[in-house]
Amino acid sequence: MPDNVVSNAELVKKQRTQFNKLQKRLRRETGKAIADFNMIEEGDRIMVCLSGGKDSYTMLHILMGLQKSAPIQFDLVAVNMDQKQPGFPEHVLPQYLDALGIEYYVINRDTYSVVKEKIPEGATTCGLCSRLRRGTLYSFAEDINATKIALGHHRDDMVETLFLNMFYGSRLSSMPPKLLSDDGRNIVIRPLAYCREKDIEKFAAFKEFPIIPCNLCGSQENLQRQNIKAMLQQWDRQTPGRIEHIFSAMQNIKLSQMADPALFDFSQLQIDRSGERKVYEFADDQTIEGKPANAAVQKMDVLNL
Template sequence: MNTVLPLAEPASRRDPRAAAREAAKLAKRLRHQVGKAIADFGMIEDGDRVMVCLSGGKDSYTLLDILLQLQKKAPVSFSITAVNLDQKQPGFPEHVLPEYLRSIGVDYHIIEQDTYSVVTRVVPEGKTMCSLCSRLRRGALYTYAEQNGFTRIALGHHRDDMVATFFLNLFFHARLSGMPPKLLSDDGRHVVIRPLAYVREADIAAYAEHRGFPIIPCNLCGSQENLQRKQVQKMMAQWERESPGRIETIARALGDIRPSQLADPALFDFLSLGRRDPGTPPPDAHAWLAGEPHAPPGDGS
């Protein structure tokens, strides 16, 4: 997500030395959090070729920047290539990303694919384009990764994105699922990683402001962001104002799942729990619903 959060005070109005110290502490914290996520979930191995998906938003800029810093002292050797998909939205500043990527000396590639025309043709006017646009973008990036031998696809989703996705699935799809830090694609061909899994969006916004990344807005297509996600983000922001630290608590809870305390028989064997006679199959749901009597033990009838 590329939501820009308001900062308490512009860095230019603070004491330059204090601002520099704060920026250094923030960078150190982000490196620690990203490094811990990589280690906790085994995101990057020796010899990996990591494709960093760069959208031009604060999240993906920060992801690329921190990974490049970690690469210099990492315990394993891996390569980084920044990849952007130019979807041909009207007014897209095509020069911004190539100029920035050349300036920092990172390997990069720009994919040009006119998904904008497809989306505007298929989606009725006034409806959100984000879902279809996202699917087409993912398909293009996956195809490029496969054709060029990348072993990891790194995305810029952060802690708040992961919590918001959990609530979206809970409220609107009646399931407990979310956005995992590491994912194998449905076809088994791609490993997707989210190294910002432990990072707060507010910290990313502050870091991007300090680094002066050339942000490209995600509103060029004129589409409205998913209203359900907006509702969840508004709820989360209110929670954080009223009870600071609540989002962090929820994020940590997503990593402490207890199947026996939930109600999914596919994850926990409730049928066998406490059974006195494991050798006898229990009556099925049909028998219970139909009210069919069960013959008592020793009944010869």
């Protein structure tokens, strides 16, 4: 057998092994996020929002795999919102979803015209676009009796949003893995909350998903988010694991060590010296100098300071 044939076979085998490891990692991380935040429950009808991007394709694929092995029963419904952007390939998602054999819907709503009318030329369209899309999807979830709305945001999205809100919004908040809508009528889940974007990119490339770029805001540079993304990517290159550490910090919040009096009552803090004081282990090695203010202080035991 020619050497190049052997090499090609070995390459295919190696790629398949890499893909299997990657898929197992994404499934494990998604399953852990679902369990940690009780995202999916018995009998749930999950509306999986598909944008045509790598994240939502990956989310659907992983959820379909978990659905087969999960100890509970739940349904998946794929939903795409066609915002009538010029040149949007309407056929791509229906063809893909028909091949999967999954229940799906396409919502046709011309938010593109609304955004172009309301937003000045050159300004970012992402804010208004996302609000219009969110309102439409929330309403449709009720129409199809969906109990959860699944979005494809991943760990990097959540860390980026944390810094966006700190730098540009002066608040400490991000995208939660699970969210109850303000009106209490919908629950949003982010099953990829523990997954890294670089893993999702590799997975999407392996699967050759028919990616649909966003011609409204995806191709328009959102400078704030792009700056944050570039900063975090540089940090991650300089100190691998930093993104994971930041995300872990988001799960390990100590309100008494922050500065929000609405969440922690600093005004009522009081000392309590009624109990026995712990012995300071290095007290024997310290010396004290000074001029006591009164005789009572002069008589104190230096070792008990």
